[in-house]
Amino acid sequence: MITATKQQIIDHGMDYLSKLGVEVICQVCILNGGSCCKGCIHLKDRSGCQLRNISCTGWLCGFQQYIFHEMGLLEQWNTFWQDIPGQDFRQDFTPPEVKIEGWMDPPDARIRSVTSAFAKDLHEQTAQKKLGLPQLNDKLFSSMDKITFYKDSELIRYTIKKQKILMKDFQHFKVAKLNYDNFLMKEGE
Numbered sequence: 300m301i302t303a304t305k306q307q308i309i310d311h312g313m314d315y316l317s318k319l320g321v322e323v324i325c326q327v328c329i330l331n332g333g334s335c336c337k338g339c340i341h342l343k344d345r346s347g348c349q350l351r352n353i354s355c356t357g358w359l360c361g362f363q364q365y366i367f368h369e370m371g372l373l374e375q376w377n378t379f380w381q382d383i384p385g386q387d388f389r390q391d392f393t394p395p396e397v398k399i400e401g402w403m404d405p406p407d408a409r410i411r412s413v414t415s416a417f418a419k420d421l422h423e424q425t426a427q428k429k430l431g432l433p434q435l436n437d438k439l440f441s442s443m444d445k446i447t448f449y450k451d452s453e454l455i456r457y458t459i460k461k462q463k464i465l466m467k468d469f470q471h472f473k474v475a476k477l478n479y480d481n482f483l484m485k486e487g488e
């Protein structure tokens with residue numbers, strides 16, 4: 300176990316998200332009325348969040364959970380954050396110092412290309428009015444919840460099948476993920 304300050308934990312989470320390039324998805328999301336910060340008292344126009352906390356850093360929206368799951372990062376992420384005490388809605392009661400098992404391994408920087416491809420799909424699908432962005436985010440959030448917490452493997456299989464249908468038009472994402480998987484395979488040879 301190691302001791303980490305609350306600020307170190309927040310920085311670690313923000314650094315991880317930044318390495319994945321999730322901000323490109325947030326840009327598309329915010330432009331299309333899907334921001335998760337909407338209505339928060341800590342949100343300042345044009346300056347963003349004024350009180351970054353543990354809870355909002357560890358929380359992943361549906362889009363992010365889906366990408367983390369597809370890229371094999373979700374389990375590590377959830378395990379790290381579930382051990383951090385004091386999480387609440389848009390605030391935390393985390394003590395200034397916390398004992399943690401260790402830090403998360405940094406994600407492969409090449410995953411940024413997969414994240415960007417997802418943002419491109421999201422932008423195109425929204426522009427073509429094929430989907431309501433907040434509704435898609437909610438659906439992914441709900442299906443990821445089931446995939447993460449269901450114990451019944453048949454129900455998990457059924458949810459993944461439905462999720463595949465939901466995401467069938469995310470072609471840039473699929474190609475980028477395939478390329479990334481091929482890089483990894485070649486490296487392992």
Ligand code: SF4
Nearest residue numbers: 324325328334335360
């Ligand atoms: S809902 Fe997700 S994609 Fe949208 S702003 Fe929040 S974290 Fe970013």
Ligand code: SF4
Nearest residue numbers: 336339341342348355
């Ligand atoms: S506290 Fe959370 S919900 Fe509020 S602006 Fe900051 S990140 Fe967004």
